[in-house]
Amino acid sequence: MSPNQKTSFYLDLIKKSHAAFREYLVHLPEDILDWKVTDLMYSSEWIIKHIIHDQIWIVNVIIKNDKESFHFEDKSDSLMLEELIEEYDKMVIMAEDNLSKLDDSQLEEMRNYKDYTISVEDWLYEYIFHLNQHSGELGFILTAWKRKKRSLSEN
Numbered sequence: 025m026s027p028n029q030k031t032s033f034y035l036d037l038i039k040k041s042h043a044a045f046r047e048y049l050v051h052l053p054e055d056i057l058d059w060k061v062t063d064l065m066y067s068s069e070w071i072i073k074h075i076i077h078d079q080i081w082i083v084n085v086i087i088k089n090d091k092e093s094f095h096f097e098d099k100s101d102s103l104m105l106e107e108l109i110e111e112y113d114k115m116v117i118m119a120e121d122n123l124s125k126l127d128d129s130q131l132e133e134m135r136n137y138k139d140y141t142i143s144v145e146d147w148l149y150e151y152i153f154h155l156n157q158h159s160g161e162l163g164f165i166l167t168a169w170k171r172k173k174r175s176l177s178e179n
Contacts, residue, residue: 028128034148035123041155042116045075048159049112052166054105061168068165072108075158076115082151083119085137086126086144123148 049072057069066074084090103111131145142150 030131030145031126031128034145034152035120035126037152038123038148039120041152041159042120045155045159046109046112046116048162049105049109052105052162053169056166056169057105057108058102059165059169061165065165068162069102069108071158071161071165072112073103075155076108076111078154079115079119079151082147082154083122085135086147086151087122088135119151123151 052068057072058067060067126144126148131143131148133144134141135144135147
């Protein structure tokens with residue numbers, strides 16, 4: 025195994041996940057952002073903001089940067105899709121820049137957050153899993169939104 029082969033594997037998956045999610049975002053209809061499947065679920069906008077926030081948070085845990093935090097200024101203010109994509113792009117640049125400095129020798133190092141102590145490798149997996157998990161949720165919301173629009177137009 026060549027040096028940094030495992031890290032390169034994770035970084036490649038992260039880049040592919042970032043690109044796929046961005047491609048997905050640019051094709052979302054603007055009026056889906058505040059729509060909810062039910063009142064018990066989050067809106068698409070909330071999920072996108074959550075993804076951005078938590079991806080930054082996971083990178084900060086990995087790089088042991090507990091001083092930097094990111095929160096949307098006012099959680100009640102809605103953002104346009106273009107603004108969410110801008111924030112996502114900033115997050116991607118920060119994440120890829122910081123994670124590209126990792127090497128295989130750091131993968132077994134432990135990182136702590138609250139009651140969790142897991143390896144850098146497991147945090148990288150969590151980063152990828154988290155982004156893709158919420159991508160699936162947005163896919164579910166989009167499918168339900170399209171079906172609702174279609175059923176309203178058929179009546």
